[in-house]
Amino acid sequence: MTSRSDTAAHTVLITGASLAGPTLAYWLHRYGFAVTVVEKAHAPRGGGYPIDVRGTAIEVVRRMGILPTLQAAHIDTGRFTFLDADGAEVAVLRPSAVAGSVEGQDLEVGRGNLTAALYETVRDDVEFVFDDSVDTLDQHERGVDVTFRSGRQRTFDVVVGADGMHSGTRRALLGPEEQFHRYLGYSFAVFTMPNTLGLSRELLMWNTPGRAAALYATGGADDDLHAFLNFHQPEQPLHLRRDPDAQRDLVARTYADAGWEVGTIVKAMHQADDLFFDTAGQIRMPRWSSGRVALVGDSAYAPSFLTGQGSSLALVGAYMLARSLATHGDHVDAFAAYERDTREFVTLNQALVDKGGARLFPTTAEALERRNAMLRGLVAMPATTPQPAHSALVLPEPAPTS
Structure with a gap:
């Protein structure tokens, strides 16, 4: 050195x-x-x-x-609840079981x-x-x-x-x-909205094939929610990058027939002043x-x-x-x-x-059922293994200073 x-x-x-x-x-x-x-x-x-x-x-x-x-x-966060198209529970897990993180450390x-x-x-x-x-x-x-x-x-x-x-x-x-840029086939919108469901330190995720809607309560029942809408889109919508109105219209059309509370979430998106829309991709x-x-x-x-x-x-x-x-x-x-x-x-x-x-965002009915079966398996076997990639690099000591 x-x-x-x-x-x-x-x-x-x-x-x-x-x-x-x-x-x-x-x-x-x-x-x-x-x-x-x-x-x-x-x-x-x-x-x-x-x-x-x-x-x-x-x-x-x-x-x-x-x-x-x-x-x-x-x-x-106490629990991560997955919901089906009608809003019925599929599985309830600790978030670490889904993320492969280490409770008490990460x-x-x-x-x-x-x-x-x-x-x-x-x-x-x-x-x-x-x-x-x-x-x-x-x-x-x-x-x-x-x-x-x-x-x-x-x-x-x-x-x-x-x-x-x-x-x-x-x-x-x-x-x-x-x-x-490597496009991964999804577009998403995130924003905050009122906590009309009274959620507290929990995350709810609704799924149908190719569509997801999540509400994340990082605080108590009186705090706003983080809302997340993620959906499969084979072609990257480059023309929407600087057009918030077109972004909102695309999301609204995508979720027009959705059940559960998704209509309320989409309505809140139209009223949100902190909407962030982008595509899932890698550099x-x-x-x-x-x-x-x-x-x-x-x-x-x-x-x-x-x-x-x-x-x-x-x-x-x-x-x-x-x-x-x-x-x-x-x-x-x-x-x-x-x-x-x-x-x-x-x-x-x-x-x-x-x-x-x-895997949390399946694009077909068959893949969604496989994911749900995997989630039910995690409920039955709550002990999880940390994701090796997260710690794959042993951090070297800092360089000497003079």
């Missing part, structure tokens, strides 16, 4: 202040880098659907000192809680620039000239894109998203860097919500990238080591979709 030399990168621009960005900033600051984080939103983003931190990622947040904060924010927290905890660890140590984003990148022997949408221009030794699945940094560096790239620019988290290897591992890959990937930059003499060697040491972990977790990660 070598220490960072005088020829190594000293100034780093990170685009995106969600999960991977602040994590990377924390570790780079610890290793002596001068870090700037640019974020197009006006502040760290709160709210959002609950997310998981599992396996190797738990060790990352422990080493950052925020594990107790996240443990205090852990959503201890965490589920509000996305805003995790974002806030990460931001608080580093907000006073690095430069954050909100309400701005990267417009163009111009690489040369001495660094990367960056022009921001605000018109400002600055030069950095290295730029890292941590700006999500629809990364503008990746687009500016390598071209359109479509060449790296798969032959390389995660080009020249002095690298990608991390969803920008480089989004696994999709179907794996439940997006947050964990972002945390682990940021840790591994920072460590590589701190222990190699130049960015070329650092980026190569980051990819060499992290790619297998990413590949295993992305492959969860191929190994049953989408």
Whole structure:
């Protein structure tokens, strides 16, 4: 292991202040880098659907000192109830039995809680620039000239894109998203709605072939619900990406004849001011860097919500990238080591979709019955085995600091 030399990168621009960005900033600051984080939103983003931190990622947040904060924010969901087309119970399980997580170790927290905890660890140590984003990148022997949408221009030794699945940094560096996107055949809408059913710390999921509707109560009966509508769609609806009205219309048509409480959920979607619509997909790239620019988290290897591992890959990937930059003499060697040491972990977790990660959302009647039989089997055998992919990487010790 070598220490960072005088020829190594000293100034780093990170685009995106969600999960991977602040994590990377924390570790780079610890290793002596001068870090700037640019974020197009006006502040760290709160709210959002609950997310998981599992396996190797738990060790990352422990080493950052925020594990107790996240443990205090852990959503201890009591039960996961699956419903048939008429709303009758199919099975009632502990959530860990479905996710392959380890009770008492793995965490589920509000996305805003995790974002806030990460931001608080580093907000006073690095430069954050909100309400701005990267417009163009111009690489040369001495660094990367960056022009921001605000018109400002600055030069950095290295730029890292941590700006999500629809990364503008990746687009500016390598071209359109479509060449790296693997569509998984589903569209989904998430939003919050009133808790008209009086649910408390539980999740209900209704299914018919190719359609699912879920209500997630992360709090008590007086708190709003997270609603989730996920449906099979063979062709990716690219034309809907920036048209919220068309997105709502598509969802409403898809669920027009649905039973149970789905009509109420769709009505709430039309009234929601926090609707997020997207497709289930992965980002798969032959390389995660080009020249002095690298990608991390969803920008480089989004696994999709179907794996439940997006947050964990972002945390682990940021840790591994920072460590590589701190222990190699130049960015070329650092980026190569980051990819060499992290790619297998990413590949295993992305492959969860191929190994049953989408099993909660069957697209045929036969597949739905097989899934329901599997769920009834889990009720009869509640002891579960942790998903090996979640902990497939043993986190190396942090790089030495001088």
